[in-house]
Amino acid sequence: MSGTAALWATIVAVGALNYLSRLSFIALFARLEMPPLVARALRFVPAAMLTAIVVPAVVFRAPGMLDAGWTNPKVVAALAAAAVAWRWRSVTATMAAGMVALWLAQWALRTWVI
């Protein structure tokens, strides 16, 4: 590919299809009645999708490198953050606890394990 016009065409096309994916069912189900099975399935979208985003970010040390054990500081931090989220239901407290736990776990591993 060459030229600024072709590059802009690509950017706009990527953006347009991206926007259409986001608009798709919002626009469709504004006109059509939602099938009951779909309505029941949608209840699980947040739980399933948020898990699918969180888990790889925690249990993979690097792309393709699975490490779900105690020696992975991100696992320790995620467990601490989940406990805080469960008890206090606060996004800010969860993020703060998770980051502090991550830094402590990284420091502890550097100090005692390696």
Next chain:
Amino acid sequence: MAAAVAVRRRPLPRHFSRPDFVAGIRDMTPPLIGIFPFGVVCGVAAQSVGLSAVEAVGMAMIVFSGAAQIVATQLIAAQAPVAVIVLTCFVVGLRFLMYSAAMAPHLKPLPARWRHVLAFVLTDQAFAAAIRRFRTAAQPGEGASYFLGTGAVLWAAWLASNLAGYFVGNVIPAAWSLEFIVPLCFLALLVPALDDGPTRVAALAAAVAVVVLDPLPMRLSLVCAGVVGIVAGLAAGRRGGSSQRGGG
């Protein structure tokens, strides 16, 4: 005549709730600490493959999706055909179809222009925060205003972080691991969503599936694990007889 004009002017104030809009901005501000490094990475990537500043900012403004921008940047650098770039970015963003369906019932009572604007800011973060607000909202306008607030602050921060990455480079030390704030934010929104047996089954199934399916290309493991989780949740709900609670 005067009534017609008044009606035409009314829709925004009728649905717009300033306190909810402000609450959306406020709630999305702490997670920005984690989103900023991701935007910086996108800006650095755009700069390193030779995009101009205007092109880099244009991409951030129009595409407004970190994963799609990274993929598009890499494929532009590899001189891939336009069709390949566009389709790959579409596949990377397949989960937006699910978000869109989940948002649809909440946005249905609103005027079409609300739907058109809110669809543009339907990102992972805005979805996760706003879907929760809609469940407790007395009126759809409250949830929609909150959603608009989260989307607006995310979009502004996204542009700023992409620009910072483009012009300043990777100034945030990698050892700080600030990008980990993003999964922590999702975790904080996930835990309260696990409020009954079937949702926990859905989450567990999605967790296993996303690890098993990780080798799939184009981040397909994400959307496939989402589908596996939803099917598992439906099955658990049917077996447990708690499906009457569904539909929300």
